[in-house]
Amino acid sequence: MSWNGPDDAPPSARIAALAPALQPSERRVADAIAADLAGAVERTAQQLADHAGVGRASVVRTARTLGYDGYPQLRVAVARELAFAPPAEASTGDGTAVGALRAAVEEFARGLSRVTSVLTEQQVTAAVAALDEAERVVVVAAGLSMPLGYDAAMRLGAAGRPCEFVPDPLAQQIAARQLTASSVCLVLSGSGSSRPTLAAAADARDAGAQVLAVTSFADAPLVRLADTALVVPPVGGTFRDELLHTSRAALALVVEQLVELVAQRRSGRSARARDAVLRVLGESLGD
Structure with missing residues (x-):
């Protein structure tokens, strides 16, 4: 490729x-x-x-x-x-745990500029429109990407965009097979190669649903299954870094902002949903 x-x-x-x-x-x-x-x-x-x-x-x-x-x-x-590129002034650490943590965070920050460098206006606009207009949205994520699924589903729900996420891979595949042409399957996978994730994405495509993928690699099998693929390169910079220091932080950042764009597009609907969320949160907080 x-x-x-x-x-x-x-x-x-x-x-x-x-x-x-x-x-x-x-x-x-x-x-x-x-x-x-x-x-x-x-x-x-x-x-x-x-x-x-x-x-x-x-x-x-x-x-x-x-x-x-x-x-x-x-x-x-x-x-x-x-x-x-921003100047490389990050600390190499001072031998303390907090020093090592600070150095790692600064190193990550220097790579953030390329997180969105592969995305195009057409891709992002298509993804936002698909999530907004779909009659039904099912989120698929497994393994280390599973927390992204929980996060995306909760954020979309809070923004007035009801969606479904179940952690069991078999249940995800069953849900994907029941989608229709008016549905969207949002697939989150760092590697883009997870077998359970690919199976659910393929079933969603066969059912006629739009497959929206967020992944880290442009040539991942998931990209070839997707109608729209948002590629978020790993901040580490190399495939070896991704294998040894697997992180979903960059994907989480993009997914979070993608939901914000959906909320902006839904305007009043999102405002009403977020008002309801804030009311629930207020009632749940103690003194």
Whole structure:
């Protein structure tokens, strides 16, 4: 798979989103670039090939897979990303637990700029409209993405957009099979490859429902099943980081704001629902 997302998406976001689709030699080149953007700008194609332990042709092929005409264009794009990137002033930690926590949060914050870099106006608008207009919305999420399902369902409900979420994968699949052409199946999956999640998404599509996916990788099987796919690259930057330090924080941030857009589109309906929510919350709080 070659890059077909926004032309202004930075190289690091493209690498993160396409990581699982890259060939082994391309993955080595991409990981070498992601690990040292400044070094990649200074290296020629041959120097980068030697650094990554691959042939020069693999470097050129990687650049084209990432959506550039060749390696020189990729180098320029990397230089541009560095020029507009916030300064790296995060602490490496002071040996304390709070120091390590602070350093990790600062590192995460530096990667937030690419969370929405792969999204397009058309995709986001289509997703918001689908969630607003559907007669029925079923949320599908499993494994580490399951908390996203709970969160999305509660937020949508509080915004006046009734929806359904049950944690059992079999129950999700049963619900998906009962959807119709006027329904939406909102599928949340970091990897986009979970078998139970894919089964439910496929059943929803076969039932004629719109499948709306939120995932981390552009070439995930889930993307191919979806009518609309919102790709949110992992903040870590590489597929290896995603495997070793799996996080759904970026996906949670996007889902939360997606619900806010739905609430804005529903206007008065959301206001009435949120008023009811606040009344319940007020009655539940003690002194």
